[in-house]
Amino acid sequence: MYALIIDDSRAMRRILSKIVMPLGLEVVEAENGQDGLDRLEEMEPPEVILVDWNMPVMNGLDFVKTVRADGRYANQKIMMVTTETEPAQMVRALMAGVDEFAMKPFTADVLVEKMKLIGVRLPNPVSSNE
Amino acid sequence: MSVATLTPEAINYVCTTVRARSAIELDVSKSYLIEARLAPVAKDNGFDSINDLIQALRGQRQLKLESQLVEAMTTNETSFFRDQHPFETLRKTLFSEIKTRNAASKSLNIWSAACSTGQEIYSIAMHLREHFADLASWKVQLVGTDLSDDVLKRAAEARFSQIEVNRGLPASMLVKHFQRNGLHWELKPEVRNMARFMKLNLIERWPPLPVMDIVFLRNVLIYFCPETKRAILEKVRRVMAPNAVLFLGAAETTMGLDAGFERVQSDNSVYYRLK
Numbered sequence: 001m002y003a004l005i006i007d008d009s010r011a012m013r014r015i016l017s018k019i020v021m022p023l024g025l026e027v028v029e030a031e032n033g034q035d036g037l038d039r040l041e042e043m044e045p046p047e048v049i050l051v052d053w054n055m056p057v058m059n060g061l062d063f064v065k066t067v068r069a070d071g072r073y074a075n076q077k078i079m080m081v082t083t084e085t086e087p088a089q090m091v092r093a094l095m096a097g098v099d100e101f102a103m104k105p106f107t108a109d110v111l112v113e114k115m116k117l118i119g120v121r122l123p124n125p126v127s128s129n130e
Numbered sequence: 131m132s133v134a135t136l137t138p139e140a141i142n143y144v145c146t147t148v149r150a151r152s153a154i155e156l157d158v159s160k161s162y163l164i165e166a167r168l169a170p171v172a173k174d175n176g177f178d179s180i181n182d183l184i185q186a187l188r189g190q191r192q193l194k195l196e197s198q199l200v201e202a203m204t205t206n207e208t209s210f211f212r213d214q215h216p217f218e219t220l221r222k223t224l225f226s227e228i229k230t231r232n233a234a235s236k237s238l239n240i241w242s243a244a245c246s247t248g249q250e251i252y253s254i255a256m257h258l259r260e261h262f263a264d265l266a267s268w269k270v271q272l273v274g275t276d277l278s279d280d281v282l283k284r285a286a287e288a289r290f291s292q293i294e295v296n297r298g299l300p301a302s303m304l305v306k307h308f309q310r311n312g313l314h315w316e317l318k319p320e321v322r323n324m325a326r327f328m329k330l331n332l333i334e335r336w337p338p339l340p341v342m343d344i345v346f347l348r349n350v351l352i353y354f355c356p357e358t359k360r361a362i363l364e365k366v367r368r369v370m371a372p373n374a375v376l377f378l379g380a381a382e383t384t385m386g387l388d389a390g391f392e393r394v395q396s397d398n399s400v401y402y403r404l405k
Contacts, residue, residue: 085292087305094302101301103292110296117214117300 001123002026006036006063007052016050016081019108024123033058037066045076048120053082061096068097077120081106136161140184144203151200152277153333154353167202201278206349208246210299211253215399216377221261223396224375228343231373237269239340243332244350245274248285248325249294252317255324256307271340275330282327288317332362341371349379356387363388367404376402
């Protein structure tokens with residue numbers, strides 16, 4: 001079981017990995033939406049995808065639309081983790097098929113709570129972050 | 131401001147004052163909490179340290195400052211839809227049960243005791259709007275109470291930081307029930323106006339309350355000694371309707387304290403029904 005973390009910031013990928021790994025999920029990283037699609041083609045579907053919005057090559061919204069258009073990922077859990085805080089943008093993300101939305105900056109417990117909220121299976125749900 | 135370690139006399143003063151005013155039990159093991167909570171109070175009132183603040187209070191009783199100290203020490207942590215499970219139980223079981231039981235009166239009263247900044251009672255308000263059909267034709271009273279004037283004022287404003295709305299609140303409900311205003315998020319009036327707030331110290335004389343169908347008293351009793359817990363539970367019972375239910379925190383129970391409640395396990399949550 002793994003989480004696919006898609007963010008163009010290496011520092012942010014590292015922060016997210018440090019939150020996710022104690023929960024018992026392995027981590028696969030991607031630098032942008034297209035890179036994320038490539039990782040998905042190579043592997044079994046992840047337990048959850050944490051995806052940024054604003055990235056070069058392919059942004060998070062286009063990534064989500066592409067994934068949702070593919071029947072193999074109809075039940076894929078996707079959470080957007082982004083600096084976008086405009087309600088209209090959040091609605092766009094939800095309409096595109098995002099299950100949940102976390103605004104940066106966030107704390108570890110916010111992310112864990114939201115993953116539980118959308119039913120992400122966590123092998124070790126009580127992490128040291130809680 | 132100096133962060134000198136609190137003197138034993140200062141800790142003792144805080145523990146004694148908080149116990150006298152709120153019945154909440156603190157001891158020396160909570161000195162880290164005392165320092166964290168009182169540093170802003172000392173700073174806001176122009177003291178160089180918490181020890182100076184307490185020395186001033188010990189020298190001459192100043193009720194307003196003393197209240198600030200007690201409120202700072204008794205403010206509860208809260209978040210939207212905290213622990214999730216009680217809200218699932220409301221949706222799956224209790225809302226429909228109450229709709230049947232109160233069909234004649236079409237009234238529903240819910241109390242969030244020690245409501246802090248209001249996230250719990252507003253979560254219930256949003257939940258009702260989403261899952262309680264025919265809500266408009268019912269008389270619904272949602273009451274939040276706390277002993278702190280400061281948090282009650284904030285609760286009534288219904289204005290939350292980004293960090294606060296990030297915690298526990300599904301994004302779909304955020305965009306539906308809130309509007310952004312700069313760095314803050316404000317509850318829309320139709321939700322905000324469903325709740326009202328009043329000052330109530332659980333260990334003092336209570337103001338009149340409606341007869342409650344559901345009471346949330348979560349993560350409050352843990353701070354009290356058994357004798358005070360019994361006294362509070364007895365008073366809570368008196369404001370509950372027949373068959374009304376009480377939600378406590380996960381680490382709390384009425385068992386061994388009050389025989390007037392029956393423990394009910396429902397899905398992943400536990401509540402206590404009035405016998």
